[in-house]
Amino acid sequence: MDRRRLSLLLLIASVTLSFAFVIVVPSFARAHPTSTSSSTSCKQQGEDSIIVMAKPTASGIPRWYQHEISVTAPNRGCHLITHQIAAAIKYDITNINIGMVNLFIQHTSASLTINENADPDVLRDMEVALNKLVPGTWTADGTFHHTAEGEDDMPGHVKSSLMGSSLNIPIRNGHMALGTWQGIYLNEHRNQGGWGGGHTRKIIITLQGQS
Numbered sequence: 446m447d448r449r450r451l452s453l454l455l456l457i458a459s460v461t462l463s464f465a466f467v468i469v470v471p472s473f474a475r476a477h478p479t480s481t482s483s484s485t486s487c488k489q490q491g492e493d494s495i496i497v498m499a500k501p502t503a504s505g506i507p508r509w510y511q512h513e514i515s516v517t518a519p520n521r522g523c524h525l526i527t528h529q530i531a532a533a534i535k536y537d538i539t540n541i542n543i544g545m546v547n548l549f550i551q552h553t554s555a556s557l558t559i560n561e562n563a564d565p566d567v568l569r570d571m572e573v574a575l576n577k578l579v580p581g582t583w584t585a586d587g588t589f590h591h592t593a594e595g596e597d598d599m600p601g602h603v604k605s606s607l608m609g610s611s612l613n614i615p616i617r618n619g620h621m622a623l624g625t626w627q628g629i630y631l632n633e634h635r636n637q638g639g640w641g642g643g644h645t646r647k648i649i650i651t652l653q654g655q656s
Contacts, residue, residue: 505655505656506655506656507653507654507655508537508540508541508544508652508653508654508655508656509651509652509653510534510537510538510651510652510653511649511650511651511652512533512534512537512649512650513647513648513649513650514529514530514533514647514648514650515645515646515647515648516529516631516645516646516648517643517644517645517646518555518631518633518643518644518646519643520633520643521572521597521633521634521635521636522568522569522571522572522632522633523558523560523568523569523571523572523630523631523632523633524568524630524631524632524633525562525568525628525629525630526629526630526631526648527562527623527628527629530546530548530621530629530648530650531621533650534546534650534652537652538616538619538620538621538652539619540619540656541616541619541652541653541654541655541656542616542617542618542619542654542655542656543616543617543654543655544615544616544652544653544654544655545613545614545615545616545652545653545654546613546614546615546616546621546650546651546652547611547612547613547650547651547652547653548611548612548614548629548648548649548650549610549611549648549649549651550610550611550631550646550647550648550649551646551647551648551649552605552610552644552646552647553601553602553605554597554598554601554602554604554605554634554635554644555601555605555631555632555633555634555635555644555646556604556605556607556608556609556610556631556632556634557608557609557610557611557612557629557630557631557632557648558608558609558612558630558632559612559614559623559627559628559629559630560627560628560630561626561627561628562626562627562628563626568630571630571632575604575607575608575632575634576600578604578607579600579603579604579607580600581596581597581600583599583600584596584597584598584599584600595636596636597634597635597636598635600634601634601635602634604632604634605632605634608632612629614629616652616654631646631648633646
């Protein structure tokens with residue numbers, strides 16, 4: 446009888462331990478998730494730090510597009526080119542709900558900026574202000590040493606650096622998120638501008654974002 450009782454007690458103890466193990470393991474798994482159908486996990490800075498990252502869905506695929514356009518300004522000065530940029534990207538940008546357009550001009554005596562798109566006086570006044578900031582007379586009076594290409598050579602380089610060679614414009618719901626009165630300017634800083642006979646300026650347009 447003692448042996449039978451002992452065997453029965455051992456059997457009960459074994460079943461109890463097995464049942465407890467089954468309860469504990471799922472509890473641990475819930476506290477430390479490894480993977481699910483909708484997320485992945487990774488450890489960072491210690492065993493207890495877990496980061497859960499959502500897997501990309503079909504509607505959030507990263508998208509990249511790139512174009513190159515050439516623009517020749519009708520003369521020296523500031524010129525609106527918003528329509529040329531929009532025309533170059535009109536098909537690709539509709540595939541992006543949130544993202545960024547980067548514009549980069551591949552020249553050192555022309556520049557890009559964003560400013561007033563309605564009153565043409567602003568275009569004129571911007572050119573006047575730039576000429577007062579960096580006058581062409583600095584080439585003749587010895588202020589500048591780089592004068593090989595004429596009076597507007599070094600002033601053009603300085604103006605280009607002041608205004609900048611690239612722009613970033615947000616994309617929202619398939620459109621450039623420019624303000625109501627904002628336009629994209631090509632600033633031509635050399636006198637040799639002119640349709641068909643001036644400096645041809647190349648602009649690289651890169652779009653990135655997700656649908």
